[in-house]
Amino acid sequence: MARQVPGTLPTAIVSAAIGIVLAGAGVWAAGPWSGGQRVSERQVRFTGTGTPSGTPVAQASHDSIAPASPSPSVRSTGPTHSPAQAALAPVLAGEKVGGALTTAQLAGALAPLTTAAGLGKHVGVAVADPASSALLFDNRAADGFAPASTNKVVTAVAALAALGPDKQFTTRVVQTSGGAADGASGAAIVLVGGGDPTLSTQPAPADPAWRPASLDELAAATADALRAKGVNSVTLGYDASLFGGPALNPTWSAGYTDGNVAPVVGLMVDEGRSRPGDELSPRVPDPASTAASAFAARLTAHGVKVVGKPTSAPGAGAGTGTGATLAGVSSARLGDLVEHMLTVSDNDLAEALLRQVALAGGKPATFEGGVAAVREQLGRLGVGLTGLSVLDGSGLSRDDRISPAFLVSVLSAAAADDHPDLRAALTGLPVAGLTGTLAEDGRYTTPQSSAGAGLVRAKTGSLTGVVTLAGLVRDNDGQLLVFALMADQATDTASARAAVDRIATTLAGM
Incomplete structure (x- = not known):
């Protein structure tokens, strides 16, 4: 027919x-x-x-x-x-x-x-x-x-x-407190995962058809928003609670994290690879913590001091966020992600x-x-x-x-x-x-x-x-x-x- x-x-x-x-x-x-x-x-x-x-x-x-x-x-x-x-x-x-x-x-x-x-x-x-x-x-x-x-x-x-093919997934930074981190100009912020595993620490691809969200762009926008508020230092939390557990399917082989798949959490960068950009790289055991550390380093590079180590703050972003959103970056369209x-x-x-x-x-x-x-x-x-x-x-x-x-x-x-x-x-x-x-x-x-x-x-x-x-x-x-x-x-x-x-x-x- x-x-x-x-x-x-x-x-x-x-x-x-x-x-x-x-x-x-x-x-x-x-x-x-x-x-x-x-x-x-x-x-x-x-x-x-x-x-x-x-x-x-x-x-x-x-x-x-x-x-x-x-x-x-x-x-x-x-x-x-x-x-x-x-x-x-x-x-x-x-x-x-x-x-x-x-x-x-x-x-x-x-x-x-x-x-x-x-x-x-x-x-x-x-x-x-x-x-x-x-x-x-x-x-x-x-x-x-x-x-x-x-x-x-x-x-x-x-x-x-x-x-729908136009849906995008957004990783956000919210300010949860204006309290001092190491002085009057400090604040508390949380990196909130939007369930986008393609969030990237790598330079943008040359092909304009494929544009994963950039962690560095998120850090730069966050730094700009903080400086506009007179904030130059922060404590950083991270919220990966959009997805529930278990992070690894109990029927999967234990060896899959050697290069096939990362623990499935709501916040990660570079699909959890221990060597970003290396397709065959083993996956990190805690993708959310790794993503937060990478974000802290980039925030510091953009002129905002991060006091202490990033800490897990499940639910701090409450999926849609309880605090003021400072910045966000969105994934490619779902149609592009599916392809x-x-x-x-x-x-x-x-x-x-x-x-x-x-x-x-x-x-x-x-x-x-x-x-x-x-x-x-x-x-x-x-x-x-x-x-x-x-x-x-x-x-x-x-x-x-x-x-x-x-x-x-x-x-x-x-x-x-x-x-x-x-x-x-x-x-x-x-x-x-x-x-x-x-x-x-x-x-x-x-x-x-x-x-x-x-x-x-x-x-x-x-x-x-x-x-x-x-x-x-x-x-x-x-x-x-x-x-x-x-x-x-x-x-x-x-x-x-x-x-x-x-x-x-x-x-x-x-």
Whole structure:
């Protein structure tokens, strides 16, 4: 069934175009971000400008994707798409040239691939036209699988539904007392976390499309506000109580803080890394204290003395603040945060967004509250909740279970005509062979999968023994397909990744 989308869809949809110019034509800018993704999914290194090292990136607006070069593709084989033309249309627009794929056609092409070496004995595949509730291909699609990072698609859609793509999260400084710190000119202030793990101590990225909130800018603005009040010294407290505990999910491996995720608290900088700017850095045990110390150092550099060490003051900011707000800095838009989270598979941001969904739904900002709120949001979107049983927002828990059919239904909701606010959940999906986690480990470079480079757009998932891929693609006649490929008893990770990439490439070539 062809899918027609009104011409009034927002320009952000254009950036989800599936017919992306292939490798020889340059990379399409799906989000030049670094940091935060699962270590086992990340090998891409980034330059100081935030773009993949050695890769040309289009100079385009953040809401659109354009080729870096008009040169034709160097690939001589593969699906007969016309990527340069297809990229001009929104991802959900356009009429299918040929007839719709049949279940028999898909079964004939895909069923033999589900037994590929390395996938193991528990393999699930679901393929659908997002305009229909019926699956076009079903291989154990109702089974529950460990989703790994494809769980982030669920978190992304729920966050966009609950908060909208323009929502921002603000870190504030409030003055709680005018009493002397070390004299008549002193005051007491509190750094209040707004649940933004991307708050940064690092210089601003060169790319204007990605602007995390700056701790130094917050310190400078706070210093200016204090001097205007005649205050030149302060005591500093910090309030990370926006999020509740536990800070680490009890089902997570104890080793995850070595580089995968920080304790989930309402105040942190640099996603809790002990070496800011180093993607593989271990995480600090107390991100809030580290953030407060970094803020104190910057406040001092801007001419305001901080007396003593920062102290924890839970509830001093009361979420919205009981004292006068001196300054604040806001995160990027939620739509941009979601794109970042999906492109680089950012665990810290996924867990923060899970709690923001909880807060929006009036629930405790905990793992349990977040999961319950996600279920509520998806239910309101009309997504059936059968097939969803998770304990976190990132997919790090090996006890998470999601069915391929459920992932397909969530992707279909994000593609629906009446939910344009969910489009960032599609535009943030990595592009095969070109961006994010689909541009690592030699993916989409083999003879079996290279034809899918630039055409498949999907979220990866990877844990030991778990390989998953969920996203969307247009087939050879232009029909939009959503798919979920899941194997959680994989016997060989490299072979399993090659197998799911081949299945997605096959869809693109049908």
